[in-house]
Amino acid sequence: MKTPLPNLRDRQREETREQILRAVGDQLEKRSLEDLSFAEIARDAGVGERTVYRHFPTKEALLGAFWAWLQTEAFRQQPDRPKAQRTDRRIREGITAPRDAMRPMRILVATDAWEPQVNGVVRTLTRVVQELQAMGHVVEVIHPGQFKTFPLPTYAEIKVAIGVYEPVQELFKDFEPEAIHIATEGPIGLAARRICVEWKLPFTTSYHTRFPEYVSARLPLPLAAGYAYMKWFHKPSGRLMVATPTMREELSRHGFRNISAWSRGVDTENFHPRREGEPDLFADLPKPIFLYVGRVAVEKNIEAFCALDLPGTKVVVGPGPQLDELKEKYPNVVFKGPKSGDELAAHYACADVFVFPSLTDTFGLVILEAMGAGTPVAAYPAPGPIDIIPGSGAGVLALTATEGLREACLQCLDLDRKKVRAFAETFSWRACAEDFVKNLQPYPEPEKTRFWRRLRRLARVRRRRPEAA
Template identity: 45%
Template sequence: MKVALVTDAWFPQVNGVVTTLNQTATQLRHLGYEVRMVTSEGKVGIPCPTYPEIRLTLSPKRRIGRIFSAFLPDAVHIATEGPLGLAARNWCQQQGWIFTTSFHTRFPEYIAARFPVPVSWGYAYMRWFHGAADHVLVSNEALAQELRERGLGRLCLWPRGVDGELFRPLPEEERLAHLPGPRPAFVYCGRVAVEKNVEAFLSLDLPGSKHVIGDGPLRADLQRRYPEVHFLGLMRGETLARHLASADVMVFPSRTDTLGLVLYEANACGVPVAAYPVVGPQAVVENGINGYLDEDLGKASLAAWSVSRDACRTAALVHDWRRCTEVFASLLVPARPDSLNAFPRQDVV
């Protein structure tokens, strides 16, 4: 079966959407699917306002038509609502093709945090965009319920996984050598931007030391205002995994993430998570098992410090990318009538 995955978010960006789609494409290929990634990689684009890591493709409609006409996918999945996703959506509708979409990011809230645009306007666009899809894939039931209340329908659960070979515990002596400053080491890992609420972590009165792994538009200002915090910059691969595994607690202050793959990654390293009891962390963290959730983030951070590191890893390894991709594949739909032959009957939902 040939599958086209369309996304405005792709390498060299470092975020959960890119990780999810890369892992999904890799696992689909292992399962025998032929996958065509339709991305902005190598194409002329402009930086997304306030998120320059994302390059927005210019005039993508003609390119989408050329790719789809040549590749003739049996299934089309549109992962983002940007220019590429919009062009793919519109082209499919014009051709009478059926497709699925996924909801990864609360862009209405992110835009409203930066510009005087009502959140309701953003969700009107989301309802319109995803309303044309046969299925809308979401990462957890709490998010699905929230989106239903905002008028989105045809929602299906598509869980997320973690690479337990890359994200793994370190021997104790090595673990204690990576992060500067006294213990315990409380670490934030993610984009340093307004929607991540990083200052809620930086302003906590905690023992030991605080560390920030990541970069973003607020880094320079926060680094100036919190000189005692160790800002370690953007990390990838083994370097990221080693530093994350060196933490005593991973603090996740975001109130807007729809899940947060870094929660699974921290747990896979044996690191407990502290977060607010909101959509995203609620789908991952069980108090006393792999971290703590509390409206008092400082209280959650101190409580998480006592959680078993072995239990954290055990909880994370339940989330396997192959099984997640099998769920994804089961939710794909035939793009065209002649695609039906590519689908096992039990896979069509």
């Protein structure tokens, strides 16, 4: 009779834990992470404050648990909804039918990164979608703007979608895609991945952010845990699209498979050198101008730039959770806030050197944007810069990932801006979109795997047959 008691206690403990995590989600819809308190969470959860602390002794522990819970809650299937077998069979037949890879297709893209977010992933995806549509493809994008969202803990500018599984199912059924691409590993990507696996739909994925490094920089989670999650997420993918050779080699070492090259582009019409008669945005600042553009966040390693002893002025353009902290810590740095469109292009064009201190990016689209403006780039030898800069004449790499960035910045002042611009012109968004379309056809299953599957199937058939008399 004593056996069921621990099970009951465990169930009650789990229910209390979920009440607390749901209360965190409710609070984040109304206020930022910094404004949360354990007392408010306890009140909304209907428990005592001590109970919250007993489950989550620190805010970091609460944050990690909330993110993990969100991953499962975001695509949890309602038990009373039957599967639409006819629909998934029709979609599967459409995707697996033989076709010319370059003919117009119905392409579904699932992404947790979309406008109004401002980052390289969003700029890449929006531009590729535009090119795909210009090529005659019909594209459906599943993005956070279609769902209820809340601000991402530690980064309120990014909205995380919740309750997405069933709506994503309906979008799959309504659109009936011929090709499916999952661009991110968040709740929308998880829901799309689960649907593809359950319905046996071929799909491809892409690797835009060094997610394990990104998470380790923000939360007390080991790097190995991040890579385990990413390997699990991308394992069923028919192709994993990766921008640079360095990242492809790095992922191969970590055991990722089906890796394929996907180039990047730059809009050289928008990002161009300063033309005659155009104003100098930095006319009132001491020269030379060293510029950073991007998220102002810890994983971008911006402090390595802000702390450099450089002549002239250091300028930071972009929003992010670390903005107020860095403004206070580095009063000699000019923080301009977020910029876009022509105004952003003008900031690139008026700078003398663009500085890219990040060690966690997989490419760094801002590098090409700066080069399009004729502005040379100084960066650490990390994935992205190490693939773009060497031999280009358009930038200089630091000696190591921790030293030599100042020297690289100063050497960039001597580079020919016309050669920098000419190098940027070799990158095209149309070529990027064409690469994307070619990669939508998954790699064929290895013959070795098919052979062993046939052998196991044959063995099962023989075991089921009655022995001959």
